[in-house]
Amino acid sequence: MSSASYSFSSQALKIGIVGFGTFGQFLAKTMIKQGHTISATSRTDYSQLCHQLGISFFRDVAAFVEADNDVVLISTSILSLSKMLKSIPFRCLKRRTLFVDVLSVKEHPRDVLLQVVPEEMDLLCTHPMFGPESGKNGWKDLVFMYDKVRVRDEATCSSFLHIFEHQGCRMMPMSCEEHDRLAARSQFLTHAIGRILSETGIESTSINTKSFETLVKLKESTTNDSFDLFSGLFIHNRFAKQELMNLEHAFQMVKKKLLKTVNEEQIPNKSHHQMDSC
Secondary structure (H helix, E strand, C coil): CCHHHCCCCCCCCEEEEECCCHHHHHHHHHHHHCCCEEEEECCCCCHHHHHHHCCEEECCHHHHHCCCCCEEEECCCCCCHHHHHHCCCHHHCCCCCEEEECCCCCHHHHHHHHHHCCCCCEEEEEEECCCCCCCCCCCCCCEEEEEEEECCCHHHHHHHHHHHHHCCCEEEECCHHHHHHHHHHHHHHHHHHHHHHHHCCCCCCCCCCHHHHHHHHHHHHHHCCCHHHHHHHHHCCCCHHHHHHHHHHHHHHHHHHHHHHHHHHHCCCHHHHHHHHC
């Protein structure tokens, strides 16, 4: 469905971001421009940066939780999600809060959120299918996937989704399972090929073709992301292992066809053999 099919109400939100790395900062800047109030907490001290952006930074997680946010946005790494969520003192929450994750896998955060977050809190699993590089010139027509896992406060949820609709994203409601099935190919496979290209030592040359430049850009864009992200895409997406096996099988099939061609070229042409002997 296109974003034109949706009409979300909008209100200014108090949004607390857990994990204020590159992606959290990227989202926060647009949210601030839209008039939302942002606070953040992270293992790294981002207090100076947050001060420059007009964001309240909390080193103490309990104080962050007590800040009375409408939304708590989870923007940690995939691998650290479980440990981080279990460290949150949920008893300090003052009211129903919408917990939103923006991780690149979806079944894993959904399951952990359902297990750890109190039942009275709302849960929204999302994946902006873009980042600081692909979204640097705006989010128009970029895909924003979401799954309302447990939502009772529709007004707050709609206002949060409106952040992305307002920027022109293509709003894509989708189950966490379907997301992971599709992303195992569209995202994990892309990262896997980029990492393989990196291992070959691929670099730009003086006689690049356009196709080769595409490969170099793929290698650069995927290796700019941390290996933790890549391994998280593999470990916590149950469909990724099959895609890796498919990639390995496809490589072997191509190799087999090439070697077969080489062998056929090395076999003398029988008819020419017979003519030479006459």
